Amino acid sequence: MSTSLTHDVAVIGGGAAGLSAAVTLARSLRSVVVVDAGEPRNAPAAGAHNVLGREGVAPLELLATGRAEARHYGAEIRADGAVAARHLDTGFEVDLAGGDTLRVRRLILATGLVDELPAIPGVRELWGRSVLHCPYCHGWEVRGTRIGVVGTSPMSVHQTLLFRQLSDQVTLFLHTMPDPDDEAWAQLAALDVQVVTGEVSELRAQDGELRSVALADGQVVDVDSVVVAPRFHARGDLYAQLGGTLVDHPFGEMVPADPSGRTEVTGVWAAGNAHDLAATVAGAAAAGVVAGGAVNADLVTADAQAAVRSRRSVGR
Ligand SMILES: Cc1cc2nc3c(=O)[nH]c(=O)nc-3n(C[C@H](O)[C@H](O)[C@H](O)COP(=O)(O)OP(=O)(O)OC[C@H]3O[C@@H](n4cnc5c(N)ncnc54)[C@H](O)[C@@H]3O)c2cc1C
Structure with a gap:
């Protein structure tokens, strides 16, 4: 009633x-x-x-x-x-x-x-644990480790720089983001950010732990965490x-x-x-x-x- x-x-x-x-x-x-x-x-x-x-x-x-x-x-x-x-x-x-x-x-x-998370297999399953978005929420926890940033917009370069502040092992996966402009390329190069072209096809995990990022062209890059922009x-x-x-x-x-x-x-x-x-x-x-x-x-x-x-x- x-x-x-x-x-x-x-x-x-x-x-x-x-x-x-x-x-x-x-x-x-x-x-x-x-x-x-x-x-x-x-x-x-x-x-x-x-x-x-x-x-x-x-x-x-x-x-x-x-x-x-x-x-x-x-x-x-x-x-x-x-x-x-x-x-x-x-x-x-x-x-x-x-x-x-x-x-x-x-x-x-x-x-x-x-x-709304990128539609990449593995992202939802690992969200909030090893798939991250915010450097202030969990950046300190992944400091100094291998961090992959999945690019989906021009802002992905800025997000990469924020995580580069926390680790010198950062990889930017260009995925679906537009090609960075000259200044962005220069900054990424000067800060030793590895840039990987091609679309990400899945995040691979073992026993619930993220291991690597797989790309559609067959490349596999080992990472400890992945950053996305919902x-x-x-x-x-x-x-x-x-x-x-x-x-x-x-x-x-x-x-x-x-x-x-x-x-x-x-x-x-x-x-x-x-x-x-x-x-x-x-x-x-x-x-x-x-x-x-x-x-x-x-x-x-x-x-x-x-x-x-x-x-x-x-x-x-
Ligand atoms: C993975 C992750 C980690 C984060 N870590 C941090 C961190 O470490 N530090 C930090 O400061 N911030 C962190 N954040 C951000 C943090 O989650 C938000 O700042 C915070 O939750 C916002 O609080 P809120 O009250 O606005 O919304 P929420 O915390 O999302 O609460 C909204 C509530 O409203 C309820 N609700 C919605 N619609 C209805 C409805 N129609 N009827 C009844 N109930 C409803 C929901 O069920 C929910 O309980 C994180 C975010 C994510 C995604």
Whole structure:
């Protein structure tokens, strides 16, 4: 049987962004419900790095701690998916996959993003362990080892240079990227980056460990890790249902918002990777705090205005 609930705020997504928003709101005595489908983006990684005070913490452990902190202040956490959202006169109605419907005054979309990986056999299987994308997330862990960068765009040269900072054994596989320009060739040569032409056909692993990159022309190059550049697709279904439009970004698409996370849809905020494709765990958490504060401020103003109207209506 479905239950109708009423909260000040529904936070959709219980990653670093959503839980931080929930803590901020709950500490301001707002009734807040977090709906979380439980698929944080960094789940495949062994540890979350550059997280001050929790350096290297297991991603799911960090979020379990965050859920406990949010609950401590009174937030409700639901392990469920939000599948539909509609406008009400007073806010929003959100349908959950489990059958319940929430009625809330404000919405924070902290739904994260989906990484679209290159369609190369082996990439998905090793993603987050020896197939990497971000030098700040796991670069230190592969320092000094054999790193292969799979080129898919002109930005692949920049990505190569970022990993070259971490190792002097870097190979750039040109794969499907456009031919580097003269300056890029000069930089790669000056930094002793090996460049391999031809399309990558598969990543080869043994006992779950990456061993080599195989090319369509038969070449095989031994590596310890591979770097790819996913396309980043913000999870924006609910935003679109509410009349919002995702915007293109050079690396994918995102929910547009102002620095506080306020979107063009009145009453809807976005935080974390849903809005900022490059946000790290700490950045997403910070955005959640900012959005939580902004939503509380918006509700404070609305409540004060309602109090004035109410007072005037009784002639005081
Ligand atoms: C392999 C990998 C390793 C990484 N390592 C690091 C690292 O070491 N350090 C670092 O700082 N960053 C790292 N990152 C980046 C990090 O994952 C993001 O910065 C962070 O997850 C963003 O937090 P978020 O809250 O915006 O989104 P997420 O953590 O992705 O959380 C979004 C949550 O919303 C839920 N959700 C989505 N839609 C719905 C819906 N409709 N209903 C209910 N729930 C929904 C999802 O299931 C998920 O639980 C890594 C990323 C990857 C891919």
